[in-house]
Each structure stands twice: as C-alpha cells, then as structure tokens.
Amino acid sequence: MVINMNDIINNKQDSKEGDYLLVIDGSSLLSTQFFGNLPKEIMFAKTMEEKEKYFPKIMQTATGVYTNAVYGFLRVLLKIIKDQKPTYLAVAWDISRNTFRREIYPDYKGNRGETLEPLKDQFKLCQHVLKEMGIVQFMDERYEADDFSGTLCQKFEEEVPIRVMTKDNDYLQLITERTNLWLIHSTAKKTDELYEKYGLSKKELNVPDRTFLFTPELVEKEFGIEPSSVPSLKGIGGDSSDNIKGVPGVGEATAVALIKEYKTVENLYEILNNLDETGKKEINEYWKTLGIKRTPINALLKISDTELVGEKAAILSKTLATIKKDIDLKDLGLEQLRIHINTENAQKCFNELEFKTIKMDNAEVEDSSINNLRFEADKIKITSNLEEVETLFSNLIKLWEKNQKKLKKTKKSRNDKSDSKITIKEIKKPEYASEDAVGIKLIMENKSLVGISVYYGSEASFIIPCEGFITPDFLTSKLNGLLEKKITLAIFDIKKYLPYLNANEESPCFDVTIAGYLLEPDASTYEYQTIAEKYLELDLPSEKEVFSGQTYASLSLLDQDQYKKAACYESYVAHHIYPVLLKLLSERGLLPLFAGIEMPLVYTLYDMEQRGIRVDTNGLKDYSDQLGVSIVELEKQIFELVGVEFNINSPKQLGEILFQRLGLSYGKKTKTGYSTSAEVLEKLSSEHPVIKLILQYRQLTKLKSTYADGLVSYVEGDGRIHGTFNQTIAATGRLSSTEPNLQNIPIRMELGRKIRKVFIPEDGYLFLDADYSQIELRLLAHMSNDARLIEAYRQAQDIHRLTASEVFHTPFDEVTSAQRSNAKAVNFGIVYGISSFSLGQDLDITRKEAEEYINKYFMTYPGVKTYLDGLIEEGKETGVVKTLYGRIRPVPNLTNSNFMKRSAEERIAMNSPIQGTAADIMKLAMIHVNQVLKERKLKSRLLLQIHDELLVETHESEVEEVAKIMKEEMQQAASLSVPLEVEVANGNNWYEAK
DNA sequence: CACGTCACG
DNA sequence: ACGTACGTGACGTGT
Numbered sequence A: 001m002v003i004n005m006n007d008i009i010n011n012k013q014d015s016k017e018g019d020y021l022l023v024i025d026g027s028s029l030l031s032t033q034f035f036g037n038l039p040k041e042i043m044f045a046k047t048m049e050e051k052e053k054y055f056p057k058i059m060q061t062a063t064g065v066y067t068n069a070v071y072g073f074l075r076v077l078l079k080i081i082k083d084q085k086p087t088y089l090a091v092a093w094d095i096s097r098n099t100f101r102r103e104i105y106p107d108y109k110g111n112r113g114e115t116l117e118p119l120k121d122q123f124k125l126c127q128h129v130l131k132e133m134g135i136v137q138f139m140d141e142r143y144e145a146d147d148f149s150g151t152l153c154q155k156f157e158e159e160v161p162i163r164v165m166t167k168d169n170d171y172l173q174l175i176t177e178r179t180n181l182w183l184i185h186s187t188a189k190k191t192d193e194l195y196e197k198y199g200l201s202k203k204e205l206n207v208p209d210r211t212f213l214f215t216p217e218l219v220e221k222e223f224g225i226e227p228s229s230v231p232s233l234k235g236i237g238g239d240s241s242d243n244i245k246g247v248p249g250v251g252e253a254t255a256v257a258l259i260k261e262y263k264t265v266e267n268l269y270e271i272l273n274n275l276d277e278t279g280k281k282e283i284n285e286y287w288k289t290l291g292i293k294r295t296p297i298n299a300l301l302k303i304s305d306t307e308l309v310g311e312k313a314a315i316l317s318k319t320l321a322t323i324k325k326d327i328d329l330k331d332l333g334l335e336q337l338r339i340h341i342n343t344e345n346a347q348k349c350f351n352e353l354e355f356k357t358i359k360m361d362n363a364e365v366e367d368s369s370i371n372n373l374r375f376e377a378d379k380i381k382i383t384s385n386l387e388e389v390e391t392l393f394s395n396l397i398k399l400w401e402k403n404q405k406k407l408k409k410t411k412k413s414r415n416d417k418s419d420s421k422i423t424i425k426e427i428k429k430p431e432y433a434s435e436d437a438v439g440i441k442l443i444m445e446n447k448s449l450v451g452i453s454v455y456y457g458s459e460a461s462f463i464i465p466c467e468g469f470i471t472p473d474f475l476t477s478k479l480n481g482l483l484e485k486k487i488t489l490a491i492f493d494i495k496k497y498l499p500y501l502n503a504n505e506e507s508p509c510f511d512v513t514i515a516g517y518l519l520e521p522d523a524s525t526y527e528y529q530t531i532a533e534k535y536l537e538l539d540l541p542s543e544k545e546v547f548s549g550q551t552y553a554s555l556s557l558l559d560q561d562q563y564k565k566a567a568c569y570e571s572y573v574a575h576h577i578y579p580v581l582l583k584l585l586s587e588r589g590l591l592p593l594f595a596g597i598e599m600p601l602v603y604t605l606y607d608m609e610q611r612g613i614r615v616d617t618n619g620l621k622d623y624s625d626q627l628g629v630s631i632v633e634l635e636k637q638i639f640e641l642v643g644v645e646f647n648i649n650s651p652k653q654l655g656e657i658l659f660q661r662l663g664l665s666y667g668k669k670t671k672t673g674y675s676t677s678a679e680v681l682e683k684l685s686s687e688h689p690v691i692k693l694i695l696q697y698r699q700l701t702k703l704k705s706t707y708a709d710g711l712v713s714y715v716e717g718d719g720r721i722h723g724t725f726n727q728t729i730a731a732t733g734r735l736s737s738t739e740p741n742l743q744n745i746p747i748r749m750e751l752g753r754k755i756r757k758v759f760i761p762e763d764g765y766l767f768l769d770a771d772y773s774q775i776e777l778r779l780l781a782h783m784s785n786d787a788r789l790i791e792a793y794r795q796a797q798d799i800h801r802l803t804a805s806e807v808f809h810t811p812f813d814e815v816t817s818a819q820r821s822n823a824k825a826v827n828f829g830i831v832y833g834i835s836s837f838s839l840g841q842d843l844d845i846t847r848k849e850a851e852e853y854i855n856k857y858f859m860t861y862p863g864v865k866t867y868l869d870g871l872i873e874e875g876k877e878t879g880v881v882k883t884l885y886g887r888i889r890p891v892p893n894l895t896n897s898n899f900m901k902r903s904a905e906e907r908i909a910m911n912s913p914i915q916g917t918a919a920d921i922m923k924l925a926m927i928h929v930n931q932v933l934k935e936r937k938l939k940s941r942l943l944l945q946i947h948d949e950l951l952v953e954t955h956e957s958e959v960e961e962v963a964k965i966m967k968e969e970m971q972q973a974a975s976l977s978v979p980l981e982v983e984v985a986n987g988n989n990w991y992e993a994k
Numbered sequence B: 001c002a003c004g005t006c007a008c009g
Numbered sequence C: 001a002c003g004t005a006c007g008t009g010a011c012g013t014g015t
Helices: A025-037 A040-044 A046-052 A068-083 A100-104 A117-133 A143-156 A167-174 A188-197 A218-225 A227-237 A254-264 A267-273 A277-289 A297-301 A310-321 A343-352 A386-410 A472-484 A494-500 A512-517 A529-536 A543-547 A562-585 A591-611 A617-642 A651-661 A678-684 A688-711 A750-758 A774-783 A788-796 A799-808 A817-833 A838-842 A849-858 A864-877 A901-933 A956-972
Strands: A002-004 A019-025 A088-090 A136-138 A162-166 A177-182 A211-215 A379-382 A438-445 A448-455 A462-467 A489-491 A509-511 A723-725 A736-737 A763-773 A880-882 A888-890 A943-946 A949-955 A984-986
Touching: A002 A489, A019 A143, A019 A617, A025 A068, A025 A117, A025 A143, A025 A162, A025 A177, A040 A901, A046 A310, A068 A117, A088 A143, A088 A177, A088 A543, A100 A310, A100 A529, A100 A901, A117 A136, A136 A143, A143 A167, A167 A177, A167 A218, A167 A227, A188 A211, A211 A218, A218 A227, A227 A254, A227 A267, A227 A310, A254 A267, A254 A617, A267 A297, A267 A310, A267 A901, A277 A297, A277 A562, A297 A310, A297 A723, A379 A512, A386 A462, A386 A472, A386 A591, A438 A494, A438 A562, A448 A472, A462 A562, A472 A489, A472 A494, A472 A880, A494 A509, A509 A512, A509 A562, A509 A591, A512 A591, A529 A543, A543 A562, A562 A591, A591 A723, A591 A901, A591 A943, A617 A750, A651 A688, A678 A688, A688 A750, A763 A774, A763 A901, A763 A956, A774 A788, A774 A817, A774 A864, A774 A901, A788 A799, A788 A864, A799 A817, A799 A849, A817 A901, A849 A864, A864 A880, A880 A901, A888 A984, A901 A943, A901 A949, A949 A956, A956 A984
Parallel strands: A019 A088, A019 A162, A088 A136, A162 A177, A379 A462, A438 A489, A489 A509
Antiparallel strands: A002 A379, A177 A211, A438 A448, A448 A462, A723 A736, A763 A949, A763 A984, A880 A888, A943 A949
C-alpha cells in the first residue's frame, strides 16, 4: 500500500478574508504608545523637574534619539498587519495647531500643555519610517488627522469596508455600517469590560489589543445616540480635550439626554426658539421625565453679545467638533493605498533605530517564500514483511552514509558559540550529525509498541506495524542498529519511548520537544503541528484533528488510516526540523545546555521514573481513615454552628453562608463571588467560631482527597508510585512532576508532614535526602557579584540575621526573631522581583514601610540593585534574560504599555535567571549522581527531585559512600564565588530523612 | 473546562 | 493607571 504524501500534507488554506481599508490616526497611536512605553518613574513623577530626571531612562538609540513611541507604534502596526490583515492602509497625522478651526475659534485646543520633549521629535521620526516602509500618509498644516480620516471614509466606504483606529472619541461620528471604529483605550481592562458588557468575543471580532470595536449599533447602545449626533452632543456638552466649551451651564449628562431626544443642535433650537413661557414650563416638566435634573433651559437660551453662550456657543462648538469630509485628495485611488511594505527599507530603519526585537519577518507582510515542503510528492511505504523491512533499514543506512559524506565535504566546522559563563563539567553527552537526522515516531497503544514510522527523504520513508515476525523487540533492535551506526535520530519526546529504544546518554538522539522547549520555554505545547507551523511554516492538522470524528475503539490504531497519517506527520516533521533547530540552538548559544544537560537528563529522569518510590499502602489507608473520622466530626460541628447543612467545599455556598447568612464582613471578592481563601478566613477567625473549624476542615479534606486517597490510586503492582517528571513545562527551566505531583507533598504543617511516613524505602534500604541550603540567595550573591553578600556567604554568616541587622539598624547579636523573619521575607522578595506593595501585604505593614525595607536592602547590597536593574535592561535590549548556563527566558512584555503586564514581566526578568540557574545546577547534579551510582555499580538509586532537594534510596551497605557522592556532586556541580552548602540526612521513611 | 483553593520549592 | 510577589499540579465545584 502506498500513501501519496500530498494526501497527507494538506496545503495551507488560503483563507480569503474580506478586504478592508485601515485608517490610523497616527498622532493618537504614537502618543498612546509614547505614554505606554515610558519608565514608570516618569508616570509617577509629579513635577516636570522630577520627570526630566528620568528622561535618560526612556528608550533611545546610542546617539540619544528617543525611540520609545516609534517602537511601540511599529510593533502595534506590524501586529495588526499580521493579525487583522488589512488590505489597504492610510495613516493620518496632526502636524499643526493652526488649523482652519483656529480661524473661527482661536482657543481651539488652547488647553493643551506643551508636548513632552522626548515625544516631540518622534512624530517626524515615525513619519520618516512609515515613508520608508512605503505606507501612505496624510498630513497638512490646515487640516487635522480626523479631517483626513473623515475624507478617506467618505471617499472609499462605498468601495470597501473601513476601520478607523484612534483614541479620540469625536471620531465616533464617522461610524456607519461600512465604517467601524477601533477606539484605543489606555488599558486592556476597560476594553475587556466593554466586550463583556455586550457579550462580545474579542477573539471572534479579531480586533487589535486594547481597542474596542464600535459599530453604529454599539455607539447607540453605549452612548444612547446615533453616530451622526456626536458633533451635536459636543456642541452642547463640549469637549474638554479640544477646549470646546459647548453651552456654558449645561453639563455632559444633560447634553446626552437632550441629544438622545432631539438628535441635533438644530432640532433642539428649532423647538426652543419657538416656545412661549408656558411652553418653556411644559418642556421643563417633560425634560424631568427624561432624567434631566437641573433645568438647563435658561442656559440654552441665554443671549449675549460679549460672551459665547447659548445657541451661538452650541452652533460654534458643533462646527468645531464636526469632522471635515471633503478635503480635496485629487485623484487618489484606493489601489494606491494597498499595503506593499518595502521590507528592505523597513529593516534598514529598524536597524538604525536599534530595534532588535522587531523584525520585518514577524509581520509576514510578504508572501512567505513558497514552502517547498508542500510540493514534495514523497511516498511512504507501509509493510510488515520481514524481508522488506530488513531491506528498508539497510537501504536507509546506506543512504545515510552517502549523505553524511556529502555533507562533511561541504561543511565547515561549526562553532558552538556559547555565552554561558560557566563551562559544563565533562560528562557523557551525545554528538549529533551535521544537518541530517532520521525522523522517527514510535507508535504506542496502551503503553505497548504497535509500530514505527520512519522518515528519511523520499527513498526511505516507511511505516512498520508490529505484525507477524515484526515484534516490538525486533523493531527495538533495528533502531538500536541505527544508533550503533551513530545515525542521528530525531524524535519527539524520547523519554516516552525509552522502554523500546535502547538509547543512553551518548546516543545521538535529538529530542525535538526539548529543543523546542529550550528555544521557547514559555510555549504551551511542542507538538509536531506547533513546531511545524513555527519553524517550517507548514500547516499540518494536529494529532487531535487527525483523530477527530472517526476513531474506532474496536480497531487497533494502525488499522485506521488517520493514525498512520499522524504518525507520518510526526516523523516527517522530526526529520525536516532537525537542521533548523540545531542551527537555532547553536546560534542562540543553547547547544551546550541541550547536549550537556537536557539530553543526558532525559535518561536520568527515565531511570527515576522506572525505579518509582515505594509506598506503605496500608499506612496510607489508615491515614485516610483517621482523616475521614475527623472530617465527619468537623462537618457536624460546622453545620450545628451555622444551623444549616451545605457543601463546605463549594466556595459559592460557603461564601453565601458566611457573608450573607452570618453577615460576616467580607474582604476580597473574586470574579464569581466572595473570596473564601485561607488568607481572608484567617482575618475573620475572631468574628465567628465556625471559621477555625472551616479552616481545619479545608486542611483535612485537602490532605485526604489529594494526598491520602489521591496517592493510593497511583500505587502500581510493585507497591511503588511511578510518577512523571516533565522536562518541558516550567518556563524557568525547572522540572515539574505529575501523576502524581511528588514535588508538593506536605511538610510545612505537622499534620500533613506525617504523610511522608508512608514513603518508605525497599527492605534493606534507607532514604538519603540532600538539599541545597539557600541556593537561590547564594546564586544571587554570585550573579550580582555584590561584595557584601559574597563575603557574608564566604564567612557562613546567617544571611537573614545579617539583612535584619542592616535593614533595621540593629546590632547583629540583638536582632529579634521577628526582625529576622521579616528580613527573610525581604530576601525572598528580592529573589521574586520585589514590589513594595506585595512585600507590605506579606508582612502586614504599609507600602511605605515596605519600601523603606527595600531601599535599606539595596543600600546594604548595592550590587544586587545594579544587577537586577541590569537584568531588566538586558531583557529590554535583547528580548530575553539568561541563566549562567545560557538558558533563555523570553521577556517581550518589558515594553508593554500595560503597567501590570510590564511589572509582572520585570519580576519575571529578575527571578528567572536565578530560579533557572538553580535548576540548571540541580540538573547537572542529578546527572552526575545518577551516573556515579551506575558506574560504581551501586544498588542505590535516585528517586525524586524537589527543586533543591534530591531523594535517594540507598542500600544499607552504601549509606556513607552515597551520602558523600550526593554531597560532593551537588556541591561541585557549579563552582561559584560563594560555597554551595548541601545538607544530607537519612531515615527509614521520608519523614525521618528530612 | 474555568475557577478557586491549597499543597510544595 | 494599576491593584501583584516567582515557579508549579491536583482536587472539587459548577457552568
């Protein structure tokens, strides 16, 4: 049977979305981006002098040209071109205040302050860049951006639908069925609230971030008036931003109510001017029914020769607020606005402006070069014939060898450029072939191998189901044969297949999933579909999509064509992606980390999972029963106290009981109701005796469901739990543990801690537990190179006490335990990327006091301050922060205009290098410990890693030797400017060994 | 399937 | 202008 590869690789569908014209109010967008990308010190500063102090912190080029606004503008623009895909584009600018409106009203926009110095020149700069990019722009001394926008709308809306992007709401008047508005808000929250209010999905509407899509209907719903009434509304109510006064004495609410009723200024005065005294009284009464409180009729009818009041003011204000739609644009045609970005010029500008994180190719504005992968008409052979399979493999090996010879001839030796500051101790590690790998997929069903798919170019691509003479063992031996020939195999998630793949640390196995993870550690998945799309620009159906609809539980996987497809896709992508990822890893300095840490670690983790950890199932059941008894008792008492039975586990019901039935004072609220978190409840514990019981109940049910009962279900036939360690989840480089999570077994509370007694070693064995002492703070000392912190650790001082002594101005020996524990919180806070707000909350002190602590801390350890600031700087410049071993963490939001997002990213930038380096070091230690144990043929085995702790099951006869190995390997995993301390303990269960 | 809550480093 | 600590995973509830 032969499958044509064209049937398998579906072409990317050219989803033809509707053409439309996008008109951007450039001045609006540039100024919002300017303010959004200012350092927060400037936002907080009150006086101009204070603001100026921080101008040097604004993004600028090496020569001191401010670029923050232009940067933001371009990012937004390119993102829109990519995501919202406009067909035509025009940008309109305000370039002068001397517009025709000033001729009729000299105070027009008279209330505007001076533009901030750093923004001034960016208008011209931005216009220059757009010009270079080939984007059509409109600007003129006499007209404003809105007049050009209005004119463009008028001219083209019959030809093509239009979107106008601005932050000024006087543009609302331009809205029609054909012309919609993207109104820019300063915060995402505002827009989200609006979308929620009207039950709209941002995603479906496909709108840019922080903009709300206004249609005529939505204008009507939100403001109660039609778009065309907007100038009249401003005619009455005025517009403070443009210094349009409206009718003096009439406020905004009244103006809205009047325009809602009369639509235009003219209609309103038509009636008002023809009223007699009784008519005025009647209309006053009528207006009251419209919700108009203070009667504005006198103000509306006021007449004066000297002042601008009443109708005269209304008419003038309306005129000023009316957008001009008939500027003569000569013979401008729509086609002249079609987007054709001159990418070369654009990239040149970006380089000049030193925008390293904006690349033209982000925008996908050009037709991405036709993907040659799509046109391969490769053939996949499916066979379970022994003879055929043998031939396929031997042909594959011949082909490989031929290709390698070719490659070696043309290839210059690759320099693994690495900027990691520490060399990785020599261990066994794989050597990968240049640019060429065999893509392999092992097809599993119920944890057994049912076949493999191999992809190696058109001449050696096949699927082999396990049938007849083709056994799992046979396939294992064939794959092994490839590895012995040093043939590089590219596979997704190798650890999953190690039962059938006899690979070890030195095998040239390239785990595509892990490579994807190192290149982009905060991605959500690394499935073939995602990887193919990201790096090969190839659109494949995901495994899920392939399977959807037609799976037959009764049939074995490989009897179903769609399973074959998915297997083919995966080996196909693995093969094609190898040279791409290898190059990227090399370019980004990630190869030493990949080959020296992550790949060898795969086998260590596999060993740990295979070994599993023994559990005293009876002990676990007893523990569960005891908890059960206490829970029932607590339940009874709680129901008695509140006088009604309810589900205590339901935050909804509990909230209603506590805060409505019992009337307790609620603190926080969540999206869905009252918060009943432990934090909130603890503050209430004096208000009602039931609170303490509820907290106890929570504690016990958690222990019973998650730990006691939860763990029992994971114990396998051998009396052990074989959990999974995930290597590609945590964005910092840490491991994660699932099914079950063995990294969050209780320890902080005694009751929970007791559960550790059921984790027991094999008969004749003991547990050895080793943990790094304060590894993150020590790394902070090393990485910041702060003299004082380093000295303190070299002298083995109590770091929390030292910090307390300095921060609280107390002699070292007189530091109280409360001071020490506060200082400890500060130390932690620093590692997490501190904010005074949160530290204050944590310590229950004011924000100001917390800020004092932080300031004192930074005065004590000035190197730390410099280091942390440097991390943010580095992140802004390069888009990533790095660990000592070169592991990267993207931090794209350091320039986000949303304060919250930006601040969160700053904390990430400060924390990730530290947390990540600790993870790197621990991983190295694990590989070493595992390797030494095996080399020395010891019976002891590594079982668990809990971030800074290792648990080993040690044979009684080996305790001392293994304790020494652990301590030494962990301490020597990295050589830093401060010592790494490791504490080792042993015991007959996990409780004792800690 | 999202959310709230809580367990760990 | 925003209302937060960094990094995880499992459970129960309620849509």
